[in-house]
Amino acid sequence: MKVLVLTADANTLIYHRGDLIRDFAAHGCEVVTSAAEDYPHVKEFVASLGGRHRAIRMVRSKVNPLKDLVTLRDMWRMFREEKPDALFAYTIKSVVYGCVVARLAGIRRVYALLPGLGFTFVKPVTWKQKIVSRISEALHRFALKRADVIFMQNHDDVKLFTEMNMLPASVPVHVTAGSGVNMEEYSHSPLDEDETLETGHVRFALVSRLLISKGVRVFAEAARRIKQMHPHAEFHLVGPFDPNPNRVEEREVHQWVAEGTLVHHGMVKDVASLLKKMHVFVLPTWYREGVPHATLEALATGRPIITTNSVGAKECVKLTAEGEQQRRDGEMLMQGENGFLCQPQNVAAVECAMEWYLAHPDQVVKQGHASRQLAAEVFDVHLVNEIILKAMHLHEAPRSTAVLCHPSPLPLAA
Structure with a gap:
């Protein structure tokens, strides 16, 4: 199975989703990652798992119609060239644009993760915020209908999207406890002797x-x-x-x-x-x-x-x-x-x-x-990733016995 992991921020491929990508590889998946940056440390990490990383043009924090058209074109070309069996998209633009383009490109399985709604779904105050909010709602509603499975990180977001009729009745929704945390990488450091x-x-x-x-x-x-x-x-x-x-x-x-x-x-x-x-x-x-x-x-x-x-x-x-x-x-x-x-x-x-x-x-x-x-x-990354793997029907696949590299510590990406 070939999985394409799409996000706006390349650093999060390691910082937030590194353990999940390892799990994809350990379950025999070929992994291709894509983001707005072509960082060497990201390429090295993905390559250590037998995968590849490729950048696409994407403006992360703003809506720019002309530049977003370039993003859509880059996604289309990448999907047609890579021909993945599944798309795993997270962050707003990756989900909103990725789900739609993936369907048009013939990708069979589309998984959308909404890691946090940020300002997009906070009650708008100015007219500009109201316009942006309405556009975002429409885009999310349209895109999520193209997903096979939706992942959200807390029950409040599920409740909000349910009240706004944003979640298609036919698409299963799974709640994960955030991105999870690697309990070994962030080991316990008791303060008893301090x-x-x-x-x-x-x-x-x-x-x-x-x-x-x-x-x-x-x-x-x-x-x-x-x-x-x-x-x-x-x-x-x-x-x-x-x-x-x-x-x-x-x-x-x-x-x-x-x-x-x-x-x-x-x-x-x-x-x-x-x-x-x-x-x-x-x-x-x-x-x-x-x-x-x-x-x-x-x-x-x-x-x-x-x-x-x-x-x-x-x-x-x-x-x-x-x-x-x-x-x-x-x-x-x-x-x-x-x-x-x-x-x-x-x-x-x-x-x-x-x-x-x-x-x-x-x-x-x-x-x-x-x-x-x-x-x-609650937050152990293995518990969180198991929810995703089961929803993608990967938990039953045999794990690889290959030794997987662990990346060097990365810059902060909160």
Whole structure:
């Protein structure tokens, strides 16, 4: 069986879907990958599995009719030349355009994964947003009718698409727990012997693209307030600047660094090693996530989580009975077994959660173990990939005995 894996961002072929591609190859599939970039490290990874990578022209973050026509033409040519048995497409343009062109090109099986809806299905405010939203809805509705199986990453997205009549009744829908996390690559790093916690040197980290909707400004403001009361607390911002219109400007980050609020690490290749030096992971997002991959890595490493009660993000904190009541009551902070959920865009809530860990350093250790357990029970990449393999009828195929290469750590791609 020949599988063509199509996405907009080449790095995610390893960072988010590397284990799935390995599984395709291990089950005897010939794999071809395609994305907007022709990165050497991606080509090397795919080649190590006996596959090939080829780039197509695709503008990832904007709709440009002329350039999108070029994308459609490139897809058509690639599908006709490769003649895959199946298309596995993820990210918005890959799904919306890929499903339709694949059918026209005669590909027999089409699998669509929606890893997160982002801004596309957030309630529009401006007329421009409303127009873009309506166009996106129409394109998704048209494209998903061409899929054989649809994968979504949380039940809130399924509910929304069901209410909007976006999901064809004849197409099965499977929910995966995000992209999953490799529990060996992101191994447990217990904090039991960390003596710095008792001295107030708690290190908080946010790992993400630097977008406003990922809560970067909320994190910085909460850090500024905590620093005034707890000068030994540390705040680490990890991630590259982003061209997205929703970006945090470089001058803002430079100002935070200059005033001593936080440390900016920029793009980090070995995220796992960095997380092991941190104590608490923070992602105050209100972006419509699938399930944030960086948060899954922090769970696997064994770090308590401060995030928001928003779509996708809330999956990463298991609320206590008290926390569930706090959510029903609409409180700004909700207690979990492995962290806290905060109201989105609420600096005070994030500040309170940080303050709690500074006052209860022993709970950093305890909740870190709870995070690791949650990752193992729900988000292990093998559990996630098994859902996909079964839906594609690959779980019964014999596994290859070949030794599969593991890629070097990649730059952050949250």
